[in-house]
Structures are given as C-alpha cells and as structure tokens.
Amino acid sequence: MNAFTPPLPLRAETPAAWAEAALADPEALLSDHAHCEKKAALSALTLAQAFGDQPRASVLLARLAEEEMGHFRRVLEALQGFGWTLRPDGGNAYAQALHRLAGKGLLDRLLIAALIEARSCERLWLLEQAAAGHPVLGAAPWLAFLLELERCEAGHALSYRGLAEERFGDQARARLDWWLDREAEVVRALPWRSVVH
Ligand SMILES: [Fe+2]
Ligand SMILES: [Fe+2]
Secondary structure, three states: OOOOOOOOOOOOOOOOHHHHHHOOOHHHHHHHHHHHHHHHHHHHHHHHHHOOOOHHHHHHHHHHHHHHHHHHHHHHHHHHHOOOOOOOOOOOHHHHHHHHHOOOOHHHHHHHHHHHHHHHHHHHHHHHHHHOOOOOOOOHHHHHHHHHHHHHHHHHHHHHHHHHHHHHOHHHHHHHHHHHHHHHHHHHHOOOOOOOO
C-alpha cells in the first residue's frame, strides 16, 4: 500500500509496479516529462491572463508558470547530464483524454490543471521510491530533484483547486467530485509506458 497522500483525493491509486514499467526507458521518461513541464508553464501563463481582473491570482499563476519553466530547464539539464537528448513530443494521452471531457469554461481548465498536478505528484512519488535502486536514476541528486518536483506539484494542485473554489464556490466543489471519477476512469484505461501519465 502506498504510504503517500496525494494533494487531491484521487480515486484510482497507481500500483507500485507502474514505476518499474515507467523506468524501462528513462530517456523516454525524462523527455516526456520535459514536454509536460513546458506545457504546464504554458497552461499557467494562459490562465494568468484569464485572471487579469484578479491581481493576486494572476501573480500566483505567473509565479507558478516560472516554477514550471524552472522544472522544464532542469529536466533538460538532467537529460544533458545523462548524455541523452530531448525526443519529439509524443503527446500526452492522459491530458488529452481529460480535455476531451471538459467544457469550454475556466472552471474545468482549473480543475483539470489541479488533477494533472495531483496525479503527477503521486507518480513522481512512486518513481522516487522505485528509482532508489536504479543504475542511472538512483543517483542522490536525481532523487532529491524528484522529491522537490513532487512537493512543488503538490502545491500547484492545491493552488489550482483553491483558485477554482475562490472563483466558483460550491460549483467548483461539486464539479471536482465529478472530475475525480472521470480522472480515475481515464487513468485506469491508459497503458503503462515510459511517461509520467
Ligand atoms: Fe512542474
Ligand atoms: Fe506543476
């Protein structure tokens, strides 16, 4: 059983064996994760613009985008450090499946962002556990980076949920309940590959 509590009450727990499958091709895993961090930054920047009438929220989102840009740079540096290259972006089937279920409004964009962050956080934790014995990714600086990413993404999940609840109140809480079931269905249906999700 996972000794891990995700920042949102996810309804499909990822089995620990997933991490072994994800670590089968670490270069692909890191490449995919670099693309995810870049998309997280772009998404946060777009949302910062949507909150232009709420300075506190837009500043929070701009800061979040900066953090994601920093993660993007550091994953690229890790690829470089291992002597690997950034592979082409194969797309993110998980995020695409969530977006296909979404309405057009801001509420779903915020809640999807929160869910992606929370799932990333769970999977980074599993990777951190499994990477400890890995011949390449078991190095202490890399494990420390995974832990840092996991904590940072947990904060992002809570920030997105907080923004949704501040703006949409009970509607956000009800919609998150609906989304937690959908996210569990989506994540259970995806094959395991060398990607975070
Ligand atoms: Fe990130
Ligand atoms: Fe994040």
